[in-house]
Amino acid sequence: MKVLVTGASGQLGKTIEELFAKNNSNIDFTFASKSDLDITDQLKVEVFFTKNKFDYCINCAAYTNVEQAEKTPEMAFKINAHAVKSIAKSCKKNNVTLIHVSTDYVFDGEKTTPYTPEDLTNPINEYGKSKLLGESLIQDILKKYFIIRTSWLYSKKYGKNFYKTIVNLAKTKDELAITTDQKGCPTNTETLAKYIIGLIVSKNNNYGLKHFSDEKVMTWYDFAKEIMSENNLIQTTNLVKTSNYVTFAKRPKYSVLRTTKE
Template sequence: MNIVLTGKNGQLARELQKRKPSNIELVALDRNDLDITNALQVMEVITEYKPEVVINASAYTAVDKAESERGQAFAVNAIGPENLAKACKAFGKGLIHISTDFVFDGQSPTPYQPKDTVRPLGVYGESKAAGEVAVQSLLPEAVILRTAWVYSAHGVNFVNTMLRLMRERKKLGVVADQVGTPTSTHTLAGAIYALVHKRGASGIYHCTDAGAASWYDFAVAISEEARQVGLLPLEKIVQIKPIGTADYLTPAARPAYSVLDKARLVKDLGIELQHWRQALRLVLKEKKVIEKIACR
């Protein structure tokens, strides 16, 4: 199977390249190879590579900057997916588009279902919701995969930021009144490849690891697990203080609760999602190996 993957250098795309099944030929493209906001270039790339499936891992993810860069956010998150959907429709190709929990307003008392009405709070969420609408309207058979709080051993993410701060400081304040689910790129990549091979998969799916946590819970777990695997000295106990959203104001509003219901994914793919803390432990062990190699 021939697949074109956009967003080559992002943390999810890197994981997809690393975990590629042997029966897949993967062409990973960065923005220099393919600018998804350029409709003509998208058509040319699909014509050249003739993929059976396109995985769109390209995204504008600067949540706060999006408030002042609305045009750029919509270009990448809405116009880009629209261009890909048009090209995939024209050539009869499949599309898996990655979306986000930020399409919701965080007011639900229970985990969000794929069918729930979207109500984004900021420009980033609005742009991702617009991308979903474009893909669904042009290519109903496409897969839209919503995820949340994504991290890996590489790149800029909450885990790597916390590790850096925990090495530098003795005290940290972390928001405790926003609840979601951390998601390892290991989990996400596995689900994406399962969807690639799932005949007839279409529509909206949700994918995160299992369980729920606040950012504060996540930070405490990072501290504890990192000390266990040797990324932080055992004696390095950082004081982590729970704070409220009101104590850490940002340009963009965040959903207070964005846990996603994964029942459809689990049922259709026949998979079992591991708890987010188990997934975190595996990623931190991987990061420890990477740091050991880097020190040689």
């Protein structure tokens, strides 16, 4: 089984490499960072796929800077939509099953119960719009695909994320004001990685749109409190609730996902 992981230098790609690259003799992984494969270059994508004969592609590559996407949306759409189209076309041409990671931000957050894959999408920021277009392009091109929407993704070791930011700030700041305005399910890259590899190992062919997240619902404030407690920082920094945390990009107030049970 030959599996390509794009966006391999990001937090999810690095987690997959750590957990599975050396421990699964049935899978031959190729980890491609941007320097190995620029997914925005359609010709390079075509050549890479034709040359290597993969069975699966796990697309971890994404533009995830929600704030900057509002100011320069063309970059978000270039990576999250147009490059995804190139990957999907190469997957179809070479009979590769695509596993693509998407986001809870395709929803507007107006619900008060967990979102299912059947719920109507209505992104309220450019990042969410770019990810939704990527989903639509995959669905137009491919039959053999898994689109996995996840939420509030973090790694304790890799990348830039809320978990690592809170740990670093709590070591240097006397007080942190964290919003209570949004509710979601923080998702560890380790549990998502295990779910993704499980789809491959089990040869799951129940293709389509899936939701996956860790299942503890909390606000960003709740999550910050848990992070600080876990790292013995709760006594050193005063954690303050705020409901008027201003961001340039609108964010869904409620983006809890109901995990797909199959």
